[in-house]
Amino acid sequence: MAAFAWVQIDSALGLTREVQDLGALETALRTVLVYAFALAAVRFGSKRFLSQASAFDVIVAIMLGSIMSRAITGSEPMLPTLVSGAVLVALHWLLAALAYRLDWLGPLVKGRPRLLVQDGRADRDEMRKAGVSEQDLKQALRLQARRTDLSGIRLAYLERSGAISFIPAERTPSVVDVDVREGVERVRLEVR
Secondary structure, three states: OOOHHHHHHHHHEEEEEEEEHHHHHHHHHHHHHHOOOOOOOHHHHOHHHOOOOOHHHHHHHHHHHHHHHHHHHHHHHHHHHOOOOOOOHHHHHHHHHHHHHHHOOOHHHHOOOOEEOOOEHHHHHHHHHHHOOOOHHHHHHHHOOOOHHHHHHHHEEOOOOEEEEEEEEEOOEEEEEOOOOOOOOOOEEEOO
């Protein structure tokens, strides 16, 4: 019975055929199988593939795509290719778990944020080291902080994901004394 099932699977997926002998149906079935496997591996491994990913995550996503494509096209055997993909996702998960638990490992694997702006002043040296131009900083400022100048920004970081985050400066309220009418107490207003 098991031998019959293997023959059926081999026939459907073309596992023992040469690459040039694979037909459209075999390739389509391989695509479905590899897609289901990759989806399960990513869901098991990390939700970060789908979020603001760091270089750590992007590299794994690219490598996983490259490895899985070999199983679809038949350029490599199916089972070893799927195992390679699973090992890659497991390694990514292990490194992420270790980086969470070991403070020194996180910056090595995922990078560290860079302080680009402090108290409204851009740090040109950090921008140069991070490869962030003044135009990049201004674009992020317009898109995220809805501003055109740095004067109202207390801190800005180039995050590990490559995004620039802004922390606005605390606005000190203006105090205005208003005389309502002679003989009536003075009213003090704080304007933010």
